[in-house]
Amino acid sequence: MGRIVSSITDGKGFDLLLVGLTMVFLLALAGVPLVYNVVMSFQQVDMFNLSTFSRPFAGFSNYVEVVSQPEFWLIIRNTAIFVFGSIGGQFVFGFALALFFMLKFPFASTIRGLFLVSWVMPGLVVGALWGWILAGDFGVLNAILKGIGLIDNTMFWKSDPSLAIWAVTIANIWLGLAFNMMLLSVGLAGISQDLYEAAELDGANGFQRFSTITLPMMRSTIGAVLALGLIYTLQQFDLFPAITEGGPANSSNVAQYWAWQWSFQLFDFAKGATVSVMMLVFVLFASLVYVWSTRHEVRG
Amino acid sequence: MNRLPAPKLFLVLALGLAALYLFPLYWMYVTSLKGSSEIFANPPTFWPNDPDPSIYPETWARRTMATFLWNSLVIATGVTSLTVLLGTGCAYVLARYRSVWIDIGLFAILMLQVLPASVMITPLYVGFNQLGLLDYPRTAVILAAAGKAIPFYIVLVRATFMSVPRELEEAALVDGNSRWGAFFFIVLPLARNGILVLAILTFMQAFGEYIYSKSIITTQSLQPASVGLSGFLGPNSTDWNGIMAYAAIYVTPIVLVFVILQRRIVAGLTSGALK
Amino acid sequence: QEDVTITVWSIDGANQVGPSDTFSAEFNEMDNGINVEYRILQFDEIVNETLRAYATGNAPDIVSLDNPDFALFSSRGAFLDITEMAENSDVINTEAYFDGPLNSVMWDGKLYGVPKYTDTIGVFYNKDAFAEAGIENPPQTWAEFEEYARMLAEANEGMYGATISARGNEEGTFQFLPVIQMSGGGYENVNTEGAREWLSMVKGMIDDGVMSQDVLSLGQWDSTGTFNSGNAAMAISGPWEIDRMVEDAEFDWGVTLLPVFGEGDERSSALGGFNLGILSTTEHPEEAFEVLEYFVSQDDRLFPEFGYLPTRGDVELPPSGIAEKDAALEVFQEQLQYAQPRGPHPEWQKISKAIYDAEQAALTGQMTPEEALSQAQATIDTIIN
Amino acid sequence: MTAQIELQNVDKHYGTFHALKNIDLAIDKGSFVALVGPSGCGKSTLLRSIAGLESISSGTLKIAGETMNGVPPRKRDVAMVFQSYALYPHMTVERNLSYSLRLKGMSRADAKKKAEEVAKTTGLSELLHRFPRQLSGGQRQRVAMGRAIIRNPKAFLFDEPLSNLDASLRVQMRKEIRSLHDRLGATSVYVTHDQIEAMTMADYVVVMRNGVIEQRGRPLELYDFPANKFVAGFIGSPAMNFIASSIDASGTRLIFDEYSGESIALEQRLEPNRKVIAGIRPEFLRVASEAEANFHIEVGTVESTGSATYISSQDQMVTVVQSERTELKPNDRVGLKVDSARIHLFDAKTEARIVTDAG
Amino acid sequence: MTAQIELQNVDKHYGTFHALKNIDLAIDKGSFVALVGPSGCGKSTLLRSIAGLESISSGTLKIAGETMNGVPPRKRDVAMVFQSYALYPHMTVERNLSYSLRLKGMSRADAKKKAEEVAKTTGLSELLHRFPRQLSGGQRQRVAMGRAIIRNPKAFLFDEPLSNLDASLRVQMRKEIRSLHDRLGATSVYVTHDQIEAMTMADYVVVMRNGVIEQRGRPLELYDFPANKFVAGFIGSPAMNFIASSIDASGTRLIFDEYSGESIALEQRLEPNRKVIAGIRPEFLRVASEAEANFHIEVGTVESTGSATYISSQDQMVTVVQSERTELKPNDRVGLKVDSARIHLFDAKTEARIVTDAG
């Protein structure tokens, strides 16, 4: 007993306790549902057996059916555009802003604070707002673009199949920008000023300091931000019902919205689960990237 | 570095960027003040023809926003507390060591994030039902939402812990601290900025939590503001300026609080080793 | 003896007072040993929330569903069979209901609920714009509809010729299915010549800027909003718009029946509206039925108080005194006679998706109408068989 | 006296790197041990192992008689000054100093008073309210120092605590540390690169190389009787001059092979023809007249610190220290005299000291 | 010779703290300047200002004749060794070393070769593939050092670059730095606390105190003719002994007021009855027989480093250094002899040197 106590106050027990508690909680609240979904994707599900585990086994038939849907490949393509477009945009703009606000000028931090507005706004509101802004005829984005002469004809952001996925992506970039910027800012602030000084004396210009000091030192932050960005983007749901509903003709439909449609519009829970299990592949990839990025990270 | 050519110029640029970025927010306020058909006007009006601020008190009262916001606050506070409580220690341990087990742990935590809330809700609902948790719907929502928030929090706070020099913790141990003491009095204070930022981010996310609340909380007097808001978004009778007014009331206080807090957070952003 | 509590779920009461919330509250006041607990849900959510609640044993006693969703529950016995109760009831008289609405609450010859209210669609038109363009009568055929729309469109003044809702959800099907039906098809058989023609016509109008491309993403309410604000000369929509239009529209407007393909052709229109049903898991079927009876007994208040059309022929609609509104009501009541239900089919949602997907695919030009409709047909065939 | 700190067969590996090799060391209670050795030889590792910050790979570590393997640092009751200071950046100097006292439950007021006292001895009184980032390097080091000496632990571990201080401050701190040590009857292990510190402060000096203890002894013992060439060269500054030599055929003369065979009579007879290394401390070489000189060098550099003048040969092999300044210039040829009793002899192969009766 | 680095009226404030006060300093091209002074006097600040890492509050700073105020560090072309090392934690030793070369566009292979060379001179060859966190303190310092000397800049700035190295390595590095300096014809500013480094490496020594330059001169100049008591006490180790004294009524004898009025004849006549401070370096005091002794002390401590023995008085005021060991023990009373020509006199009030003809 005493050994356990002392291990908890001074030894490995402390670490195990901290990790263990959290892991148990997570397994219960995220692990079990995950398994439930995976199991469900191999079963026949209807409203009557929704709450039990024992359901008729369906083999891979759900997968076969999902893949043979005519919109399947379109949705894969859209998901890729949405995910990579969003992460790319959020990360690049977020990093640029984070760097910009690391400069010393009056009110820098206050103004940076304003950027967090997008994080504060509930997804529902953001979706509705962007739905308005991106509207074709009465949308303010078109009015502005026309006003400054960038476009002549109305752009039907939400209804033009070649624009729709980008419209949602733009809204999502706006939404996630603050998240990226803030986390990258925290990471940047953690780099010791010494290193920049040394690099500057070594003759590094701004860009070189960025690429040889900032980027590698931020590796774990960047890994975290990108991996989480990917997962977050894959879970981004609110914008779709509010802006395009995946339309027109699935041209802006993505996996997570499709999964929802299966489950909650078509009430085919098994297919919904199937699509969400397929999304695991994306996340698997993200997780690997992240864990890889932590391999070479530098402890302060 | 303190030899910038023109801080003023940066200030102007920063303000410009902020204005650009905040345009949707402006649009929310403006839309809330417009008449219901002016909203559809083509071309759109940048300032309402006939601003009507009475929409705010009206919406506040009609939508029983006080109750909704209170519930949001309760849920957000609960989620944030639980997340910080469970996530911080775990993140610290995952930052402290470097081994295959840590990699596996991180990997598992990320994988647990995979499913969107909209897909998770069915199994959670079923589970909570069996445990009888549906009778305490706000608690159930707090648990579910924390399960979603914790992995995020861990991964990000871990990055903060990485920047706390190991030697400081060692010094604390030699000074007579237990692992707990060193963790609480040395490591935590040094990582507090990251933790604070993430706690705030978690709070804000939880404040807008929608999917779980919607399904789990069936009693209107316990529902958070997001569910209250979704009540407007029907197919045929959409009161857009009301929605925007609601959203404005919903968002404004947090924005203000945040901008104020932000200054404090960044004011103390001085970590890193000292030789 | 303790009060019995009956829970009622519906989408009413979110934006303005609706029948279910009002009647629930009233019933609750009566203090007759039955409490009614009312919960508002969102349109998009009500079916799956009910499903989940049903599956886990937390279902409400009474739920109000959109009529095509009703069969999903009744076909699986999730609704209580009230055939006998209705026969013995003084309030509910199944004969009085219109066929369409009544069909949607029947399954296998049994009654699983009562229609709550109904609606349908017609064409709203801007009389001022018509006058200006020198058009005397509203369009009677789709050909006229297109011709007039092209005449009325003023691209540089922000005026479209017409607007509809071809959104990728039930609303799209709601407006497109009547076209299929009036060209001789039905939900089982969507690839009709008329439907193909109609799709090409609308596509042409969109391409030429006579109709906004946004009809692909606008719901009916938003689409009609552009009509109200004077940005479209015609709009296909339903009676729920009337009150707003009376208030907002700064022009003279009228309503006409949905056009047909050729003069004298079969008419059709959408049948909208909600039904009420008692879930089979209820512990208090009698009390729930009592509540249901109360709701039905208040049907005469539906139009005057809430602007909804009743589902029964035996309810009088007193004139409101607003000329445009009364005229519109008359048209819609006529239109209702041609209204055809969607389904009923337990997998209606999948069928509906096939239909609106086809419409969208054709209108965006991703497929020809022929391809789109035959793909939809293929999908529907696998669902039905 | 009992051993306060005792290491038995201690090994430490960093991955594949063997940082401490079979260390056996007993440090008596109350004694002051200086740990010296070239950079990277494992001094910090040894201290950190004693403190419990590194787990040792094998062997036994005892403090005050108790086995400490696996005991957490806080239960070992040692105070340590880190080579990298490890100041708490979020605490003022005062709180850095008083932190450990507060942990032990001392009242705020008492701890503050104690901190002020320590600040006085370390010259930090003015800086009590600064944060570490606002201090100069030496000031930081003094805080690190103060943080250790404020306590009354079983043992003090100092890792180069004075390296960033100027000479006079260093002299003062040296006295301070030693008198504190005596006052508390503490046991101290002190890592330093400063010869004077090691020689004047310590009761014992331990010389390490590559994770191995090369010699352990009283300071002058090491100076006078270094066990091998390494220790001889390491102790004393400037370092001992080493000249490859051999014993002549009679075993009585030492021949400086590298200096055109010049030779000197030995005090004692040694094995004839043996190859040896002659070690002569710079301070025992004297510039001498042609008559007296034992061997000759060409002058390479002449440097003077004021009190001492260093004359090095061109080949950098031989250095002479003298207290008088000199007129010698590079390239001058000069004769050097050495007292043969002052010559250390090491085996050319093993580099071990050749023990003669004379010592 | 032209001034390579020139500071005119340079001031630096940290908030309200005045860290550099009206610094005027010109450093000739090719010269090696040692910067010394007590901890916290502003040495690092001065270096950082030259490097451009701190903006100076007022005054002008020129490098190679060009005004540098506001010019970013990388355009100043100086190399600096940081007191805190500032190694790039994410790069191996090799990449740390070659970083600046790669920035200048040198090919990977060449940079690597250069890094290997430098690693050899700094003794890091074995460690090229380690990361800084895997190095000992001294090894890190050597990397910092190597990073500077790999370049060929307008000026080298060294901030205590050898403080964590052991004596022999230090001697070696000292030579290395100086010969590199000579080879490149570079200009170097070198902060150090090590007297020997300052005296033997530098062409000029600058002594600072509290942000002010107290004296500047050739090493032996400072040693022999310190401008004031502070410099006299600072230069030379162990430090000069100061004895409060006065001139007798005739102006020809110096009376040691603190030593029961014992006195010594002056070389020169001075203002009678003047209060002065007599400064005598420990190495110029000699334990003497009763007959010879100029004054007497009670022995406090006797310490020996082997080559030198320090005898301090009980009141800690007087220290004697001698190369022979001694039998003296604490509490012995001992007579000391001093050569009156070796006595430095400072005004008791201003502490400035009293200039006599004798110097």
Ligand SMILES: Nc1ncnc2c1ncn2[C@@H]1O[C@H](COP(=O)(O)OP(=O)(O)OP(=O)(O)O)[C@@H](O)[C@H]1O
């Ligand atoms: N950021 C700062 N804010 C306030 N004071 C500072 C700051 N940085 C340095 N100082 C003070 O300026 C003075 C000069 O510091 P500097 O680092 O130049 O000293 P130094 O001569 O290098 O000392 P050391 O030999 O101990 O390294 C010190 O008293 C220090 O406390």
Ligand SMILES: Nc1ncnc2c1ncn2[C@@H]1O[C@H](COP(=O)(O)OP(=O)(O)OP(=O)(O)O)[C@@H](O)[C@H]1O
């Ligand atoms: N984490 C590590 N991984 C691998 N090698 C290490 C690690 N830490 C230290 N070492 C190596 O162990 C050896 C001993 O290191 P230590 O810090 O004890 O040296 P030291 O004697 O204190 O040297 P210094 O006088 O330079 O501080 C060094 O060669 C160092 O490179």
Ligand SMILES: [Mg+2]
């Ligand atoms: Mg060390």
Ligand SMILES: [Mg+2]
């Ligand atoms: Mg310094």
